[in-house]
Amino acid sequence: MKYFKLTDLITQTTLMLTSLVLLCFDQAKENAFVLFYFILGGWQFLSFTIHQFATSESWYHRKHRLFYGKTIGLTFAGFIGLLLLTFFQVPFLFYYLWAALFITPLYALGYLIISYRELQTIQRKELIHLKN
Numbered sequence: 001m002k003y004f005k006l007t008d009l010i011t012q013t014t015l016m017l018t019s020l021v022l023l024c025f026d027q028a029k030e031n032a033f034v035l036f037y038f039i040l041g042g043w044q045f046l047s048f049t050i051h052q053f054a055t056s057e058s059w060y061h062r063k064h065r066l067f068y069g070k071t072i073g074l075t076f077a078g079f080i081g082l083l084l085l086t087f088f089q090v091p092f093l094f095y096y097l098w099a100a101l102f103i104t105p106l107y108a109l110g111y112l113i114i115s116y117r118e119l120q121t122i123q124r125k126e127l128i129h130l131k132n
Contacts, residue, residue, distance in 0.1 A: 002122050008047050009115045015040040016112065037104065044111045048072070061121065064114050071107065075100065 022032035
């Protein structure tokens with residue numbers, strides 16, 4: 001699991017830095033947008049799903065991971081709720097999507113921090129037998 005966690009962290013960091021470089025130096029900003037929101041977001045969602053449901057090991061940062069999952073779930077539930085309200089001519093969906101455009105990078109950064117801390121914990125646990 002350590003190598004999966006390391007691969008996950010390296011991939012997240014690479015995608016995040018690549019999208020930042022594209023945002024700064026590429027004239028077509030939609031490349032950075034697609035890379036950051038869809039590819040990095042998809043990777044993190046897949047990683048979260050695998051860690052949440054496929055692994056039976058207990059993680060030390062489970063509280064943070066569960067909080068992240070609840071935050072993603074509430075964000076999605078809010079989107080579905082506002083999507084249903086558009087059938088009743090309530091125009092809040094645009095404002096919600098506009099806010100989500102700026103809030104979701106914080107989600108990506110938060111998940112990167114969770115993954116990094118979990119890898120640090122795994123590496124520290126490997127060296128515990130050397131302690132006197």
